Amino acid sequence: MASGRLILHVGFPKTGTTTLQRWLAKNCAGRYLGKAAPGLDLPDFDLFPALRAAVTRPPIWATERWAAAEIAPVAKAIARAIEVVGSPIVSDENLVRVIQRRGRAFPFLQDEEPPLVGLLAVLAQEFEIEVLVTLRAQPTWLPSNYAELA
Amino acid sequence: MAAPSQQDFERRLTEFLIDPTPTGVSYCDWASRIVHLRGAVGPEHVHCLLLEEMSTPEYWQTAAALFGVQTATPPKRIANALAVAEDGWALRDLIPRAANNLDGVAPRTTIVMPDELRERVRSTYRASNARLAGLLGKSFDELSSLGY
Structure with missing residues (x-):
């Protein structure tokens, strides 16, 4: 197992993520790999786009083909980031949601096991991963999400 | 639509x-x-x-410990961000995101959560949030006081 650890903030959306990401960008410079904000000079190592790609593909994630096509690039990017910065941090509130389409508020909420869970289960065999989940009470989360996506 | x-x-x-879990979770x-x-x-x-x-302070202390940050100084604008949530939600298509009430600009169109629907949402997720309280090491009353 690699000596560093990946710290991954996975969402949910509309839970103060932008405030947290700005705080991370300011306080964890050099280790915070995104969600990138305009004007920030952040290292990347292809980790952020690899993670995003792995959880937004069609739901073939339980197959060997998915594993080979999607997990390998993520694992390679994590290993590289750990090698260079020790304990890289990634924050992307969209990692935890499956698919949300504008104009389909509420019925759009998918009830499938999200690809992220399967991805993390595999990656955790090779890397130490800390997962941060930010939450919000449903009575304010639902209208906030509607306002964002409707 | x-x-x-x-x-x-x-x-x-x-x-x-009516049926928030049609196919599972x-x-x-x-x-x-x-x-x-x-x-x-x-x-x-x-x-x-x-x-x-x-x-x-506890929120930022927890974040600082997790991310390995020495000082847990909270960022600015937290109060404004929360105020938006309590007063109503500006519809994004009508309000530019950058002006999403953070600068005191009154949104032209907002939605609010009616009390009756708020209670129905809380009732729907009561059992789940009771489990969540246990996972967080909180009492359900404590979590409920936060709106859950």
Whole structure:
């Protein structure tokens, strides 16, 4: 197992993520790999786009083909980031949601096991991963999400 | 599709609450989502922070410990961000995101959560949030006081 650890903030959306990401960008410079904000000079190592790609593909994630096509690039990017910065941090509130389409508020909420869970289960065999989940009470989360996506 | 509006919001939410779990795990069943993530990486490796506690020192102390930050200085504008949530939600299509009430600009169109629907949402997720309280090491009363 690699000596560093990946710290991954996975969402949910509309839970103060932008405030947290700005705080991370300011306080964890050099280790915070995104969600990138305009004007920030952040290292990347292809980790952020690899993670995003792995959880937004069609739901073939339980197959060997998915594993080979999607997990390998993520694992390679994590290993590289750990090698260079020790304990890289990634924050992307969209990692935890499956698919949300504008104009389909509420019925759009998918009830499938999200690809992220399967991805993390595999990656955790090779890397130490800390997962941060930010939450919000449903009575304010639902209208906030509607306002964002409707 | 109907244009985004208070009426459309209430209609969609009402339909959603009739059967929020048509095929399995509800998206808003936070406890189940946490349990799934714990199963993937191990219970001790999953951490939670609540938006409702973002203005407290404890929130930023927890974040600082997790991310290895020496000083847990909270960022600015937290109060404004929370105020938007309590007063209403500006519909994004009509309000530029950058002016989403953070600078005191009155939104032209907002939606609000009616009390009756708020209670129905809380009732729908009461069992899930009771489990969530246990996962967070809080009492249900404590979590409920935050709006859950």
